[in-house]
Amino acid sequence: MSLKYREFSQLNLPSVDQEILSKWQEEQAFEKSVELRDGATPFVFYEGPPSANGMPGIHHVISRTLKDLVCRYKTMQGFQVKRKGGWDTHGLPVELGVEKELGITKEDIGKKISVEAYNQKCREAVLRFKDKWDDITQKMGYWVDLNNPYITFENNYIESLWWLLKQMYKKGLLYESVSIQPYSPAAGTGLSSHELNQPGTYKDVKDTSATVMFRAAQDEKSKFLHDAVHGAEVFFMAWTTTPWTLPSNLGLTVGPNIEYALVQTFNPYTHLPINVVLAKDLISKYLKAEGENGDFDGYNGEQKLIPWKTVATFKGSQLEGLHYEQLLPYEANSIEEVKRITPDADPFRIIVGDFVTTEDGTGIVHTAPAFGADDYKVGKKFNIGIITMVDREGKFVDGLGEFSNRYVKNYKDDPEYADVNVDICVKLKKENRAFKVEKYEHSYPHCWRTDKPILYYPLDAWFIKTTALKDRMVELNKTINWKPKSTGEGRFGNWLENMVDWNLSRSRYWGTPLPVWRTEDGEEEICIGSVEELLQEAEKAKQALGGDVNASISKEKLDLHKPFVDSIVLVSASGKPMKRVADLIDVWFDSGAMPYAQWHFPFENVQTFAQNYPADFIAEGVDQTRGWFYTLHAIGSLVKESVQEELKKHGVEVNDQKYPGLAYKTVVSNGLVLDKNGNKMSKRLGNVVDPFQTIQTYGADATRWYLITNASPWDNLKFDIEGIKEVQRKFFGTLYNTYQFFVLYANVDGFTFKEEYIPVDQRPEIDRWILSSLNTLIKQVTEAMDDYEPTQAGRLIETFTDEHLSNWYVRLCRRRFWKGEYEHDKICAYQTLYECLVTVAKLMAPVSPFFSDLLYRNLNQVTQLNNETSVHHTLYPVADVAKMDAGLEERMQLAQDASSLVLSLRKKVNIKVRQPLQKVLIPVLNPAMKEQLQKVEDLIRNEVNVKEIEYLTPDNTFIKKKIKPNFQVLGKKLGGKMKAVATALGNFSQEQIAELEKEGVYNLLVDNENLPLYLTDVDIMSEDVPGWMVASNSNITVALDVTVTPELLNEGNARELVNRIQKIRKDSNFELTDRITVKISGHPELTPAITQFKSYICAEILADNLEEDPALQDGVDVEVNDHLIKVQVSKKGG
RNA sequence: AGAUCCGUAGCUCAGUUGGUUAGAGCGCUACACUGAUAAUGUAGAGGUCCCCAGUUCAAAUCUGGGCGGGUCUACCA
Known part of the structure; x- marks a missing residue:
C-alpha cells in the first residue's frame, strides 16, 4: 500500500489495457467476480x-x-x-x-x-x-x-x-414433405437461402415472356361465359416469364376479389376473333383504350388498332372451379400421368389465391406447382396435383414431343443452344394460343458457383411444424422486452404472424445428422433420442440381422457425425433393416x-x-x-x-x-456497423475495420465507449476512427486530467481520506452542488442501464464529467486545492472530488472496464475505503436522495448562465478576465430568483472577477422588459384567438407590462372582447438595462459596469504580475511548495499596483520578499499590460 | 415486392405529452485564458428540420402520400 497516488506523465489507453489485463489475470478477476x-x-x-x-x-x-x-x-x-x-x-x-x-x-x-x-x-x-x-x-x-x-x-x-x-x-411436429427450393441444375444441387444471399446472385436478365391463352372447357359451370359470347370459344389469359414451366401447368389462379372482364377482340398474331378473360384493370396493358368498341367488322389484321369490347365482368371467385383445356398436352403430362402421380388430383382448373395481384400480367396466374412456392402451396390447397416436366439436369423429360430432352436454359454452355422458351412461344403463336410474346427484363437468382440461373424445384425435405405452435409463439413474444421495441413488434412479430414450417433438412455433410432411420420402402421409421437408445437399437439390429451389421459400433468410438452414423443399421418392428435418412439439420x-x-x-x-x-x-x-x-x-x-x-x-x-x-x-x-460513409463493410470494398488494430491504437475503452455512446446500439453505426479519437480526447482525456489534478495536490497535502467523512451539509455550496449532481447522475444512469439504454447512460456520464466536474467544479475550486492550510475547507474539497472520481469510475465500469479499474485502483489503494481490489467487484453506486437538491442544481445553472453572459460581455469590450470590474446588475423577476442568485453570488463574482452584484427588483422602472405569451397555457385557453393575443402582447408597452405585474391581471381587448390575462399566462423577461452593457438568454439577463477605475487597474496589474511570476516559477521547474524571493525592475505605471497589493502578490506566488530594483539587470523580460519589465525570481535557499 | 428502421448544421448526434430564438460535440475562423496545458473559455460562420398535402390557434414533433438510404424476408405470374 502506497500513501501516494499514482501520477502519470501522459494518458496512454492501450498501455492501461495491458496493465489492467495482467492484473485481471493475476487476480483471476473475472472468475472472482462470479464467485x-x-x-x-x-x-x-x-x-x-x-x-x-x-x-x-x-x-x-x-x-x-x-x-x-x-x-x-x-x-x-x-x-x-x-x-x-x-x-x-x-x-x-x-x-x-x-x-x-x-x-x-x-x-x-x-x-x-x-x-x-x-x-x-x-x-x-x-x-x-x-x-x-x-x-x-x-x-x-x-x-x-x-x-x-x-x-x-x-x-x-x-x-x-x-x-x-x-x-x-x-408429438408429430417433425415430418417429411416435398417443398419447392432453389435448385441449381448446372451444379446439380439444392441451394440454401444463405447461398442465394451471396452478393451478385440476383442478376438482371432478359427472358422471353409470354401471355398465353387457355381455352375454357364448355360445361355447366362455364355456361355464363359462353352464353355471353353466344357459344363462341372463351380463353383465360395468363402471363409467364418462364414458358418452360407451361408443360407443367396444372391450374390457373385468380384473385377472389379481383374484378375480371370477358373481352371480345382479335388475336394480334393470327387475327382471329377471340374472347378472353383477364383482370379488368389490366385490359389497358394489352389493348389500347382507343380500340374500345372499335370497328369489328372492318378489322382484317392490317390495322394497328385492334378493336375490343367488354362483354361481361365478374369477380374472380365466380371463376373458381371452372375447367380449361391443357395448353401443351403430351404423353408425359397427360391427365392419366397426372392422376398416376397424384391420384386424387383435379387439374386444369381455376383456383383462387390471395397472392394474385393486378400489378403485372393478366391477373390470372399460370400455376405449375412444381416450380414455385406459391404455386405449390395453392396447388396443394386445391388439389390440382403436381407434375415435374423438367429433370434435375434442367432438361425436359421424355414424352414432351419436340421439346423432349431439351435444356430449359443453356446450362451446358452449348454455343448451339436454341432457347426452348422461344420455340414454345412460336408454337403457341401458331396455334392461336399466344396473345403477346416479348422480352422481359427482371432480376433473377443465379447459382453463385456456376453463374447459371437457378430454378425452383420440388425436393424432399424435413420440416418442423412450427405453425402448430404459432399462437403460443405470438403470445410469448408479447412478454419479451425487445430493444428496440419495433424489432419485436414489427420485424419479429410479423415474421411470427406469417410463419411457415421450419425447413430443417440440409443435404450437406458437416452438421448434426437427422436422427431418423427408415426402411427402404419408407414404411417404417424410428427417431432416435439418445446415444443409449441408438446403441440399444444397434445392438438389437446386430442380433436380428446378423452378419457384420454394426460390428464395429461401440460406445467408446462413437461419433455422431457422418459417415459414422450412416454406417449404423437399425431394425424395424417387422424385422427389416433401416438406414438413416441422409439429411443433416439446419445449423x-x-x-x-x-x-x-x-x-x-x-x-x-x-x-x-x-x-x-x-x-x-x-x-x-x-x-x-x-x-x-x-x-x-x-x-x-x-x-x-x-x-x-x-x-x-x-x-x-x-x-x-x-x-x-x-x-x-x-x-x-x-444494428450494423457501416463504414464512415454509410456503406456496408466488405472485403471487396476494402473498408473493413480491423478490430485488433483499432484496439491496439486507441485502447479498448475508447473503442467501446465510442461504439456505445455514438448511437443507440440498434441504430446502424457509421464507424469513424475520428469518433474514437474524439472520445479519447474529450472524455478520457478530461477524466484523466481531473484525476491528475486531484492527485497532484492530494499527494502534496497527504490526503488519504483518513479524516472522518464530513457530513455533506457541513460542506460548501459548490461541494453540495457537485454531490447533488453526482447523485442525480447515479439515478439517471441507473434508470438508463435498467432500461437497457447504455447510450443514454454513457452520454450522461460524459456530460457530468466534462461539463460539471471538470469545467465547473474543478475549475472553480482550483484555488481550494492549492491555497491555504490543510483544514476543513480543503478536506471538504478533497473528499468531494474523491467521491466524484470513485463514483464515476464505478458508473463507467461496465462500458469501459479498463480505465475505470485503473482509476479505481489508484484511488482506492491509497484510501482503502473499499475492500475490493477491482472496481468490477464493487457494488454499483446507489443514488442518495438526501444529497440531491434540485434547487441547488438550478441555482448553479443560474450561476453558470450568468457567468457565461458576463464573460461574453467582457469579450465584447475586450476586457480580460484578470482585470477586476466593479459591478454586475442582475434584474430579478421574483424574490425566489434573487434568493437563488444570492446563494451563488460568490461563485459568480469569482468566476467573472467582479467586485459586487446588485439586484434589480421587478418594481424598478430602470429595466426594460419583454412580455411573451405562455403558449402552452394560453393556447389551450384561447384556441383561435391565440394569434391575435400574441400580436397584442408583442406591442405591449412597458406601462402595460407594469400594470399586469402590479395588478396580476390585465384586461386585453381583442376583437371587441375582453380577455383577462393573468401572470401565469405570460412570460415576462428583462430585455435591456438602458446605459449598460447587457446580455441575456432565456433565463437571465446581466448588465456589466465596464468602467475601469484606477484602483481596479492597479489590482488588474497586480494580478497580471502574479500570473507572469507564476509562469516563471513553472518554467524554472520549481516545486509547488518552494518559497521564493522576487526582484522587479519596476515601472512607474506599475509601482502603485506593487505597493498597494504587495501582500496579495507575495501570498499568491509564495514569495517571502518582493522588492523593486530599478537597477536590476538579470531577469526575465516580461510584459504586464503593455509595460515591459524585468523580473528576477530566486528560490529561497536554492 | 413486403416488413422495418432512418432522413435535423460540413460530420456524429440530442430534441420530453405539438407551444414560437431548433440545440450539443467535432471541424473551421478569430480572440482570450493558462499553478489541469495533447486541456479550457468566448464569439463568429454554418439549418427549406428530405418533399407534398392534411389536422391544429400552433407541426422538426401528429396523420396520409411521395422521395432517398439501410436491413431483413421474398422473388411469385
Whole structure:
C-alpha cells in the first residue's frame, strides 16, 4: 500500500489495457467476480455462439461490448452472472471454406475425398481462428467463460439436439414433405437461402415472356361465359416469364376479389376473333383504350388498332372451379400421368389465391406447382396435383414431343443452344394460343458457383411444424422486452404472424445428422433420442440381422457425425433393416438449442438447466432476428411440455407460470456497423475495420465507449476512427486530467481520506452542488442501464464529467486545492472530488472496464475505503436522495448562465478576465430568483472577477422588459384567438407590462372582447438595462459596469504580475511548495499596483520578499499590460 | 415486392405529452485564458428540420402520400 497516488506523465489507453489485463489475470478477476456473488440472485445470460472459422470483425466488438456491459452492470448490482461461452461449429460457411481451401466442389465429396476425411477437415477448420477470437475477447475486455464452452459438434451437444428432435417427432411436429427450393441444375444441387444471399446472385436478365391463352372447357359451370359470347370459344389469359414451366401447368389462379372482364377482340398474331378473360384493370396493358368498341367488322389484321369490347365482368371467385383445356398436352403430362402421380388430383382448373395481384400480367396466374412456392402451396390447397416436366439436369423429360430432352436454359454452355422458351412461344403463336410474346427484363437468382440461373424445384425435405405452435409463439413474444421495441413488434412479430414450417433438412455433410432411420420402402421409421437408445437399437439390429451389421459400433468410438452414423443399421418392428435418412439439420437448430444442449440436458445438469432458463438477457445483431432469436424462441415453444415433464421427473417444481417456454426475457438487437460513409463493410470494398488494430491504437475503452455512446446500439453505426479519437480526447482525456489534478495536490497535502467523512451539509455550496449532481447522475444512469439504454447512460456520464466536474467544479475550486492550510475547507474539497472520481469510475465500469479499474485502483489503494481490489467487484453506486437538491442544481445553472453572459460581455469590450470590474446588475423577476442568485453570488463574482452584484427588483422602472405569451397555457385557453393575443402582447408597452405585474391581471381587448390575462399566462423577461452593457438568454439577463477605475487597474496589474511570476516559477521547474524571493525592475505605471497589493502578490506566488530594483539587470523580460519589465525570481535557499 | 428502421448544421448526434430564438460535440475562423496545458473559455460562420398535402390557434414533433438510404424476408405470374 502506497500513501501516494499514482501520477502519470501522459494518458496512454492501450498501455492501461495491458496493465489492467495482467492484473485481471493475476487476480483471476473475472472468475472472482462470479464467485463473489455465490448465493446471490442469478442473472441469466446466453452467449450466442460465434463461428470461429472466420476472423472477428468490428461488428463483433459492438455486440460483445453490449453483452459485456450488461453482464458487468448486473454483477455490480449484486446479481450472479455466469457467462458460458460457446462455439458454433457446423454448417455451410465451414463447408464452403473447406471446399475452397481444397479446391473441390460439393460433387467431389465422396469421390475425390471421402466424407470422413472431408468432415475431419471441417472439424479442424472450424476452430481455426479460435486463437484470434480468444485474443480479441481478452483484448476488448469481454468477460466470458471460455474455459468451459459449449461446442456444437461434440457428441453430448448433438445428443441433446437428438433428444429435442425426438420430442418433436413424438408429438408429430417433425415430418417429411416435398417443398419447392432453389435448385441449381448446372451444379446439380439444392441451394440454401444463405447461398442465394451471396452478393451478385440476383442478376438482371432478359427472358422471353409470354401471355398465353387457355381455352375454357364448355360445361355447366362455364355456361355464363359462353352464353355471353353466344357459344363462341372463351380463353383465360395468363402471363409467364418462364414458358418452360407451361408443360407443367396444372391450374390457373385468380384473385377472389379481383374484378375480371370477358373481352371480345382479335388475336394480334393470327387475327382471329377471340374472347378472353383477364383482370379488368389490366385490359389497358394489352389493348389500347382507343380500340374500345372499335370497328369489328372492318378489322382484317392490317390495322394497328385492334378493336375490343367488354362483354361481361365478374369477380374472380365466380371463376373458381371452372375447367380449361391443357395448353401443351403430351404423353408425359397427360391427365392419366397426372392422376398416376397424384391420384386424387383435379387439374386444369381455376383456383383462387390471395397472392394474385393486378400489378403485372393478366391477373390470372399460370400455376405449375412444381416450380414455385406459391404455386405449390395453392396447388396443394386445391388439389390440382403436381407434375415435374423438367429433370434435375434442367432438361425436359421424355414424352414432351419436340421439346423432349431439351435444356430449359443453356446450362451446358452449348454455343448451339436454341432457347426452348422461344420455340414454345412460336408454337403457341401458331396455334392461336399466344396473345403477346416479348422480352422481359427482371432480376433473377443465379447459382453463385456456376453463374447459371437457378430454378425452383420440388425436393424432399424435413420440416418442423412450427405453425402448430404459432399462437403460443405470438403470445410469448408479447412478454419479451425487445430493444428496440419495433424489432419485436414489427420485424419479429410479423415474421411470427406469417410463419411457415421450419425447413430443417440440409443435404450437406458437416452438421448434426437427422436422427431418423427408415426402411427402404419408407414404411417404417424410428427417431432416435439418445446415444443409449441408438446403441440399444444397434445392438438389437446386430442380433436380428446378423452378419457384420454394426460390428464395429461401440460406445467408446462413437461419433455422431457422418459417415459414422450412416454406417449404423437399425431394425424395424417387422424385422427389416433401416438406414438413416441422409439429411443433416439446419445449423440454426444447433444454436437455437443451446439453452438445453450447453448443459447436455436432459442427460445431465437438469438442476443447472432449471436455474438457467430462461435467459434474462441476450443480445446479437439485428440480422439474428430471424436466425438465433427465432430458433431460440421456436424451440422453447416447441418443447415446453417435454421439458416440463423432464424437470418434474427431477423434482423441479414447474408450472406454466414458472415455465411458459419462453427462452429469453430481454433481447437487444444491435444494428450494423457501416463504414464512415454509410456503406456496408466488405472485403471487396476494402473498408473493413480491423478490430485488433483499432484496439491496439486507441485502447479498448475508447473503442467501446465510442461504439456505445455514438448511437443507440440498434441504430446502424457509421464507424469513424475520428469518433474514437474524439472520445479519447474529450472524455478520457478530461477524466484523466481531473484525476491528475486531484492527485497532484492530494499527494502534496497527504490526503488519504483518513479524516472522518464530513457530513455533506457541513460542506460548501459548490461541494453540495457537485454531490447533488453526482447523485442525480447515479439515478439517471441507473434508470438508463435498467432500461437497457447504455447510450443514454454513457452520454450522461460524459456530460457530468466534462461539463460539471471538470469545467465547473474543478475549475472553480482550483484555488481550494492549492491555497491555504490543510483544514476543513480543503478536506471538504478533497473528499468531494474523491467521491466524484470513485463514483464515476464505478458508473463507467461496465462500458469501459479498463480505465475505470485503473482509476479505481489508484484511488482506492491509497484510501482503502473499499475492500475490493477491482472496481468490477464493487457494488454499483446507489443514488442518495438526501444529497440531491434540485434547487441547488438550478441555482448553479443560474450561476453558470450568468457567468457565461458576463464573460461574453467582457469579450465584447475586450476586457480580460484578470482585470477586476466593479459591478454586475442582475434584474430579478421574483424574490425566489434573487434568493437563488444570492446563494451563488460568490461563485459568480469569482468566476467573472467582479467586485459586487446588485439586484434589480421587478418594481424598478430602470429595466426594460419583454412580455411573451405562455403558449402552452394560453393556447389551450384561447384556441383561435391565440394569434391575435400574441400580436397584442408583442406591442405591449412597458406601462402595460407594469400594470399586469402590479395588478396580476390585465384586461386585453381583442376583437371587441375582453380577455383577462393573468401572470401565469405570460412570460415576462428583462430585455435591456438602458446605459449598460447587457446580455441575456432565456433565463437571465446581466448588465456589466465596464468602467475601469484606477484602483481596479492597479489590482488588474497586480494580478497580471502574479500570473507572469507564476509562469516563471513553472518554467524554472520549481516545486509547488518552494518559497521564493522576487526582484522587479519596476515601472512607474506599475509601482502603485506593487505597493498597494504587495501582500496579495507575495501570498499568491509564495514569495517571502518582493522588492523593486530599478537597477536590476538579470531577469526575465516580461510584459504586464503593455509595460515591459524585468523580473528576477530566486528560490529561497536554492 | 413486403416488413422495418432512418432522413435535423460540413460530420456524429440530442430534441420530453405539438407551444414560437431548433440545440450539443467535432471541424473551421478569430480572440482570450493558462499553478489541469495533447486541456479550457468566448464569439463568429454554418439549418427549406428530405418533399407534398392534411389536422391544429400552433407541426422538426401528429396523420396520409411521395422521395432517398439501410436491413431483413421474398422473388411469385
